[in-house]
Amino acid sequence: MHVFDDDAVAALLAFDELLGVVERAFLKQGRGEVERPDRPHFSVGEGLDGRAEPAGTGLAMPAYVHGDPAYATKLASVFPGNVDPGVDRPTVQAQVLLTDAANGAPLALFAGERITNARTGCIGGLAARELTAGAGPVDLAVIGAGQQARWQTRAIDAARGVDRARIYSPTPESRAECAADLRGEGIAAEAVDSAETAVRGADAVVTTTTSEVPVFPGEALADGALVIAVGAYEASMRELDHATFARADRVFADVPEEVAAIGDVVDNDVDPARLTPLSAVFEGEAGRASAEEVIVVESVGSAVLDTATANYLWGEASGEDRADIAF
Incomplete structure (x- = not known):
């Protein structure tokens, strides 16, 4: 079995190719051509060093895309205490185990944080490509x-x-650092001092927080704006307000049955029947009807995207031709 650390994953990954990989995964998911069992999660660390409460949560996220040469299981952990001073570790950590779908042989173990970050980024990238006005x-x-x-x-x-x-975060240092990092990559970015300043006049708005309260006023959205919300993934989290959904002509979701349970939907009394699968956009069955429509895309992520990305990385590493893998 081959082991790929973060540097190795970075060397293999290219956004131009990964966007197509993620699009295909959405199409397969929408057509029911995937296996995506419920993901178990469990508390860990209780009783360790006399600890009375759990230190974090462990998760296992298996999935298989029909026709792919391998299936994957992402092993993830969420440790909120890692943000404490003196703890130099990310809050969310992950590894992705890739297994041969024909014979069950273990193929590769990938560092998972970059896989998760990149495939989630592609959700926003594809949404912007297909649904931004103009x-x-x-x-x-x-x-x-x-x-x-x-x-x-x-x-x-x-x-x-x-x-x-335009980048906004409540912490001036973090928004300035983020904008500077993006400028270093050739993207014209600036830090601004309020969410309303960031949102007003924008073609697309992306929310990437773990907030429990709305992070911008929906009234500030321009006509025709696209909102891509990727931060909220459980009932306690909420990034969008009532005004945003009141103005929204269409609401898309990467996994509608899971998005229906998050705070954005529940707390805003959004009818789950409004949630159209994002895959319908890539099938050409749904999309923007006019330049004035306000559109919302909600994402909670899917292990299907992890397994698709891991298959892509393994193909790059092993030199296998993926041209015959159909949409």
Whole structure:
């Protein structure tokens, strides 16, 4: 079995190719041509060193895309205490184990953080490519200044082009650092001092936070704006307000049955029947009807994207031709 650390994953991964890989995974998921069991999660660390409460959560996320040479299981952990001073570790860590679908042989173990970040970025990139009004590079607002803020901006730039990006986070240092990092990659980015300033006039708005309260006023959205919300993934999390959904003409979801349970939907009394699978956009069955429509895309992520990405990386590493893998 081959082991790929983060540097090795970075050397293999290219956004131009990964966007197509993720699009195919969405199409397969929408057609029911995947295996995606429920992901078990469990508390860990209780009783360790006398600890009375769990230290974190472990998750196993298996999936298989029909026709792919291998299936994958992502092993993830969420340790909120890693943000404490003196703890130099990310809050979310992951590894992806790839197994031969024909004979069960273990093929590879990949460092998983970059896989998760990149495939999640591609959700925003594809949404911006297909659903942003007009043509050409977009005027982008990014709420949040962590790693996913950077990955969303990179992916949207790769998929559609970014004319400029306005970055807002409540912490001045973090938004300034994020904007500086993106400028270092050739993306015109600036830090701004309020969410409303970031959002007003933007073609696309991306939210990348773990907030429990709305992170920008929906009234500030321009007519025709696209909102891509990737931060909220459980009932306690909420990034969007009532006004955003009141203005939204269409609401797309990467996994509608799971998006229906997050705070954005539940707390805003959004009818789950409004949630159209994002795969329908790539099938050509749904999309933007006019330049004035406000569109919302909600994402909670899917292990299907992890297994598709791991198959792509293994193909790159082993030199296998993926040209015969059909959409």
